[in-house]
Amino acid sequence: MQKIFVNKKIELANTLPSEFYTYEKFYNLSKEKxxxxxxxxxxSNEINNKNKIIIPINILEDLINEPVILLKDNNNIKCYSNVCTHRGNILVEKxxxxxxxxxxYHGRRFNLNGEFEFMPEFExxxxxxxxxxxxxxxPLINWYGLFFVGINPHFELSPILKxxxxxxxFLALNELKINNDLSRDYFVNSHWAIYCDNxxxxFHVPYVHKGLNEVLDYNNYKTEIYKNFNLQIGFSKNKDQCFQFPKNHRDYGKKIAAFYYWIFPNIMLNIYPWGISxxxxxxINKSKTKVxxxxYVLDNSKLNNGASEDLNEVELEDENIVENVxxxxNSxxxxxxxxxxxxxxxxxxxHCLISQFINLK
Ligand code: FES
Ligand SMILES: [Fe+2]
Known part of the structure; x- marks a missing residue:
């Protein structure tokens, strides 16, 4: 089996070998590494409106399926394993x-700090x-009501979010509110990394997204690379659909319609004037993915405009091409x-990050 190696110099590099996308072995290695x-x-959006509750959650249930609990006591939210340390029973089911x-199962008791407190018949x-x-x-991070949990993280998330x-x-991030009507799950017949590649x-915008291409200024499209995350900047042809940057902002005067952030390996934060998608x-498996x-909306009046006018249509165009890839x-x-x-x-x-992580000892 081929080893995964990607040259750090893009001008010399080859893309990931197809085995990465097609071999079960690499799919399983991706889970672990x-x-x-x-x-x-x-x-866990419901936790924002409730207090003194415990919510069981399975992290990435089709791949990792790690059972955890979120525990909220006043404004303090913590995350613990939901597996009993005696013989592995699930502790909280709803x-x-x-x-x-x-x-x-046998009555082991833990306090709300996750500490063992009592067990019968263990004298x-x-x-x-x-x-x-x-x-x-x-480790749990609450970022404006979005929760991120580290399973056994190999890098820090806080500096990325900062x-x-x-x-x-400059956006009123404290006012972000989930809009369930604008939220949904998509099922794509492709490997998860093909979806991320796209x-x-x-590059594909003029070919695949004719509508979006009318809005975005393709020649100014920009990608910035950072440690374990990156940013694509969608410049706009039209000033009305852009961010209103304050004078001291580094992007002041630029016509930017969207910031597309990606955090390794599978999180995308698309920032628009109305809020965050x-x-x-x-x-789900090596040829099926749920997205x-x-x-999260902070300004309803700016919805349905500019680079996010029809996110569903753009998504279906992406899915179509991704499923073709x-x-x-497999050829x-x-x-x-x-x-x-x-x-x-x-x-x-x-691809560099994949090769780095998959080769971790
Ligand atoms: S598995 Fe929990 S007490 Fe035995
Ligand atoms: Fe696309």
């Missing part, structure tokens, strides 16, 4: 009011309890291609 070592968004956490057990009997506490925040803090370049790419679209990548005549230095910096960045 990429997804288990990253940060994942968790769907949302409930905050009290002690008691396992319904004769030596060296017990130990820290292994507490529930594992997972950098994003710095660029977009997101990471604007969060996309999370969730692998969650969640809209899924068919092509015995295709192994890998080359990158446009001008237009595919984001895809190259992604």
């Amino acid at each position: 990429i997804f288990l070592k990253s940060w994942q968004w968790i769907d 949302e409930c009011k905050l009290k002690k956490i008691v396992c319904n 004769s057990v030596k060296n017990f309890p130990s820290s292994n009997d507490n529930l594992k506490n997972l 950098q994003i925040e710095k660029r977009i803090s 997101f990471l370049e604007g 969060l996309n999370v790419v969730c692998p 969650l679209f969640r809209s 899924q068919k092509g990548i 015995s005549f295709y192994n890998s291609g080359r990158f446009s230095v001008e237009r595919e910096k984001g895809v190259h960045h992604f």
